[in-house]
Each structure stands twice: as structure tokens, then as C-alpha cells.
Amino acid sequence: MSEYQYYEFLAVDRPLDEEEQAQVRALSTRAHITATSFTNEYEWGDFRGDPVRLMERYYDAHLYLANWGTHRVMLRLPRSLLGLDVAEHYCVGEQVTAWKSGEHVVLDLTSEAEDEDEDWEERSLSAIIGVRAELAAGDLRPLYLAWLSAYGAWERDEDAFDHEDEEELEPPVPRGLGSLTAPQRALADFLRLDADLLAVAAEASSPTQTVQDDPAALASWIAALPADEKDALLLRVVQNQAAQVRMGLLRRFRGPSAPAGTPQRTVAALLDAAAVRRQERERRVAAKHAEEKARRERERALARQS
Incomplete structure (x- = not known):
């Protein structure tokens, strides 16, 4: 099987100057590089640069994928907009990490699975980048989705975590998990978040306050x-x-995304509830298929009799 790797970086808050672009170009002569972006694909060889260093020095977002199953998203935000203490509530082992770099906080979100047959064309940082602005505005749903996806890997790999991790409590549950934005859905898909697990988690999430972005209220504030x-x-x-x-x-106007006092569930409780929901959904699908099969057989029998 041939190897495939895709690297993409975006500079959102500040474009790279000519000297910085030259420094980045020295790492990859084949990459498409502009003042705000870096993209390259590898079917042989590897990228000489260090994504962590590039994020700390130049870029605000990074997407990486490989056909041996690695999906990775990194985001850099000003510490004045997202504190490290807030991000750390959602960190999980090596799957979700965060650290300070100068005046910024860098998030590193990773999913691993054996997905050699994926459709690579549908993976794009442009579909996900919107979560950075959402995080900066105080919406913590992207962080919760990453946390949930990390523990959801237990469904694919029984050795992903130790048994004591079953009693870990979930972090603060943000509002609006039942009505994700398009970038949040793209992030959830990229991190392979199970739909049944998300549905179970959303049961403890209050609806978003749709009046929070009312133009008149914002102008008055x-x-x-x-x-x-x-x-x-x-x-x-x-x-x-x-x-x-x-x-x-916007972050100040909208207020906290995760209401205080929300009861916290254990990882085991979330995974068990998702398994029950999945089994019930599969039972309904099987029953519907059986009913449809019986209907077609009755129609064929009537046709033979006529």
C-alpha cells in the first residue's frame, strides 16, 4: 500500500511576511505557499518541518491526515481569548493536548484509526477553521467534541485507555451540543466522533440562546x-x-458556553448509554428491514395467485 500524507496550515490573524514565507519554503520546495496558507501532499517521502514549531511561530490552524489512519487538527488562539486553564479541562492523554506559546494557547486534537479507504478529497481545513473563531468567542463545543471523540476511540480500540479511566468525569458540558454549527460538525466527523455517543452527550446540554446575537441587544451592550x-x-x-x-x-457579550452546576457523567456512563442507544437503533433498523422484506414477499405471493 502506498503512503499518503496531507499537510495544510493557515495564518488567520496575521499574514506571513516575505522573510517568513522564505523560511517556510526552505522546509518544502514543492508546497503551495502564500502569505496565509501552506498546503502539500506526499505520496513518498515526508515533510521536513515540525508542525508544532510552525504553529508556535507562524500559523493559527493546521490539518494533517495520513492514510494509515491519523487525523490531526491544531489551533492557535490568543491567551486573552482562550485561557490554558479552560482548555485543560478538556485534555485527554495524547489525543487532546494544550500548551502556552508566548501570548497564545495551542490546541492539538488527534484521532487514530485504520481508515485506509477514506475519501481524502472530503477532508479540508476550510470546513473546520470556523471552530477557531467560535472558541475565541467563548463557544466551548469544539473542545467538548474533541474530548468526547478521544474517549469514543474506546469503541474502536479496547486498549486505548486503562480501566480506571472509566470513572473520569466529563468536563463542563457546553450549550448547544444538539445543534452543532457546520464547522463543529466537520470537526466531529474529522475526529470520528460516534453519532450515538454525541446524541447521549447532548442530552445534558441546554439549548443555545438564539437571542444572544440579536443586533439590537449587541448594539445596546x-x-x-x-x-x-x-x-x-x-x-x-x-x-x-x-x-x-x-x-x-463576542465572547464577553455571549457569556459562558458551559453553564455552571451541570451534573457530570463518567466516561463509562456515557459509553454505556451510547452502546444501549446504538443497539436500540440497530434493532429498529433490523425490524424495519424485516417488515419491508415480509411486505415484498406478501406482494409476490399475491402476484403468483392472480
Whole structure:
């Protein structure tokens, strides 16, 4: 079987200057490199660069996949928008990690499975990148999805975790798990999150507050900000920090994504409930198929009699 690897990086908050682009190009002469992106595919050989170092120095998002089953997404956000203490609630072994790098927090989300027959064309960072802005605005659903996907690997590999991990408690459950955004669905699919496990987890998730982005409410909230704070925010916009200002304001306006006091379930309880739900769903599907088969047999019998 031939090898296949795909690397993609995006610079969101600040484009790379010419010197930085030259530094990156020195790592791969065949890559397509612009001020905001890096993409390359390998069917032989390997990338000489270190994705962690590239994320810490240049880029805000990274997607990697290989046909031996590795899926990896990395995201870099300003620490003023996502604190390491918040991200660490959702870390799981080597599957979901987070660390500080200067003024940023870097997230590393990984899924492993034997999926050599996947359709590589459907994998794209452009479908997932939206979760970065959502995280920066205070929506913690992407982190919860990564945490849930990590423990969901237990369904594919019984040796993925130790038995004592069954009693681990879930992190704070964000609102809106039952109504994911398109980027969140793309992330869940990329990390191979089981649909039944997600449905079980969503049972403890309250609905999103649809009025939170009401233009009139947002305008009133901004009008009430102190004048000196508005001046400071405008200065940051002029200093090419418009994206960070926007995300920070939205995060403050919307409030916490995970309500305090939500009862926490164990990993074992979530996985067991997902297994029960899966079995019940498969039973209903089997019963429907059997009913359809019996109907077709009755129709054939009537046709023979006529």
C-alpha cells in the first residue's frame, strides 16, 4: 500500500511576511505557499518541518491526515481569548493536548484509526477553521467534541485507555451540543466522533440562546461600554488586531458556553448509554428491514395467485 500524507496550515490573524514565507519554503520546495496558507501532499517521502514549531511561530490552524489512519487538527488562539486553564479541562492523554506559546494557547486534537479507504478529497481545513473563531468567542463545543471523540476511540480500540479511566468525569458540558454549527460538525466527523455517543452527550446540554446575537441587544451592550475602553479597543483595531477585538467582544457579550452546576457523567456512563442507544437503533433498523422484506414477499405471493 502506498503512503499518503496531507499537510495544510493557515495564518488567520496575521499574514506571513516575505522573510517568513522564505523560511517556510526552505522546509518544502514543492508546497503551495502564500502569505496565509501552506498546503502539500506526499505520496513518498515526508515533510521536513515540525508542525508544532510552525504553529508556535507562524500559523493559527493546521490539518494533517495520513492514510494509515491519523487525523490531526491544531489551533492557535490568543491567551486573552482562550485561557490554558479552560482548555485543560478538556485534555485527554495524547489525543487532546494544550500548551502556552508566548501570548497564545495551542490546541492539538488527534484521532487514530485504520481508515485506509477514506475519501481524502472530503477532508479540508476550510470546513473546520470556523471552530477557531467560535472558541475565541467563548463557544466551548469544539473542545467538548474533541474530548468526547478521544474517549469514543474506546469503541474502536479496547486498549486505548486503562480501566480506571472509566470513572473520569466529563468536563463542563457546553450549550448547544444538539445543534452543532457546520464547522463543529466537520470537526466531529474529522475526529470520528460516534453519532450515538454525541446524541447521549447532548442530552445534558441546554439549548443555545438564539437571542444572544440579536443586533439590537449587541448594539445596546456596546453602547454601554466605558468610553476609555472603547478608545482602547479602537486603538487595537488600528494596530491590526481587529479579529482579536471582535472575538473578545463576542465572547464577553455571549457569556459562558458551559453553564455552571451541570451534573457530570463518567466516561463509562456515557459509553454505556451510547452502546444501549446504538443497539436500540440497530434493532429498529433490523425490524424495519424485516417488515419491508415480509411486505415484498406478501406482494409476490399475491402476484403468483392472480
